[in-house]
Amino acid sequence: MLERPADAMRQYIDAVSTFEAYEEALAEAAKVRGGMYWHKGPASAPGEAYLVRTSASGSEKSLGPRSPETEAIYASFRERKELAEQRLAGLKAALVKHKRMNRALRVGRVAPLIVEILNRLAATSLGEHFRVVGTHALYAYESAAGVTFDDDAVATRDIDLLWDVRKRVAFATALSQVDSSMLGVLRKVDPTFRIRNSQRYTAVNQDGFEVDIIRREQIADDPHPIRLSDDDEDFWVAQAPRAQVLLDSPQFSAVIVATNGDMARMNTLEPRTFIRFKQWMSTRPERDPLKRRRDALQAMAVEEVLQEYLPHLAKD
Template sequence: MRERPADATRQYIDAVATFEAYEDALAEAAKVRGGMYWHKGPASAPDDAYLVRTSASGSEKSLGRRSPETEAMYASFRQRKEMAVERRDGLKASLLKHKRMNRALRVGRVAPIIVDILNRLAATRLGEHFRVVGTHALYAYESAAGMTFEDDAVATRDIDLLWDVRKRVAFATALSKVDVSMLGVLQKVDPTFRIRDAQKYTAVNKDGFEVDIIRRVQVGDDPHPIRLSDEDDDFWVAQAPRAQELLDSAQFSAVIVATNGAMARMNTLEPMAFVRFKQWMSVLPERDPLKRRRDALQASSVEDVVQEYLPQWSQN
């Protein structure tokens, strides 16, 4: 592993500060989605008006007859909305500048498709139902530590997303608001994604990049097998040994940067949980020897990073 150059580190710190401010601005703007308007009263009382709140989905709710209180409510909402939109748009413009600087200073090395997928999951509120596990988690650790792993440790052509089957009802509700299937969500990022015929928990695009969705081994009343939507062509989630341990581990979050300068937040598991999992995989006799060696390399590399750069995570 090697430390990030000083100029790239400074740029990363500034870019992350803007990205996190943009996250806050998006959350604030979400609170004032929709609108308010004055609805005229019936023909029998044409001078009456009622304040109506509209949601982003088009539903409406009356907040009461026009009065000093509803007038103040209307004025406050309009002011909050204008300020939230102005702040969001300003920070979005700043992010574009940071994207160019990130690219010029070679701050990032994550494949852009990863950042695009994570940002799509965040925008649709589906991201809270997944954790990135496997090799791509190393990008979160190295970003937080201000260093980079050797290429052999991070080389991969797939991303593993751990889905929490315990929250399947909430996930189905969230998915229904944005798309008909999880595959459809990925196809908004790259329309060439298709479910593999021989491996239904994997979607692959025209470039051979794969997205795998896994879950814990069936426990209690967990449904099995389970498909992420009612669509025939969607993910059938694969059971993964010891995935419950990964779900139970503390969450680790970091902003990662793509080779084109774009940024996204990656939520994964705390690094020592990753180390323990990879150590276990590295000694599985039935596992491919080449993968076992890479598992051992990743485990030792992340453990070294924790000891030297992230000591606050060493006791987990």
């Protein structure tokens, strides 16, 4: 691996600071989505007005008749909404500048498609139901450590998303609010994604890039088999050996940067779990020998990064 150049590191630190401020601004803006207005009273009381709160989905809720209390609620809401919109607009403009600087200083090397997918999942509140596992997790570790792994360690044409079957009801609710299927969500990023007929847990685009969605092996009352929506063309999630260990692992999160300068947050496994899992994968006799060697290489690479650059994460 190589350490990042000093100018690239400074730019990454500044860009991440702005990105995290943008995430906070998004969360604040979400609290004031929709609006408020004064609704005229019924015919029996035409002079009376009621404060109504509208949601982003169009639903409405009365907050009571006009009074000093509801006047204060209305004024506070309008002020918060205006400030949130101003802050969000300013940070969006700052991110555009950081994107140019990221690209100029070659800060990122993740495929833009990966960043677009992660940002789409975050924007639709679906990201909390998935963790990135497998090779792409290395991009989170190298970003946090300020290093660049050798290309042999990160070379892959697919991304593995671990889905938490335990939260399937909440996932179904979130999905229904944004699309009819998980495949539909991916197609908002790249309309050429299709489910592979021979491997229904995999979607592939016109360039041959694949998205695999996996789950833990069936236990307790887990449904099996399970499709992510009622859409006939959606993912059938594959069971993965020892995926329960990955679900139980503490989460590790880092901001990654694409080659075009765009940024996204990647939620993955804490490094020690990744190392142990890859070491185990490298010993499975039924696994392809080439993949076993890569598993061992990745485990060693992350172990070195953990000990040298992220020692605080190496402690139990």
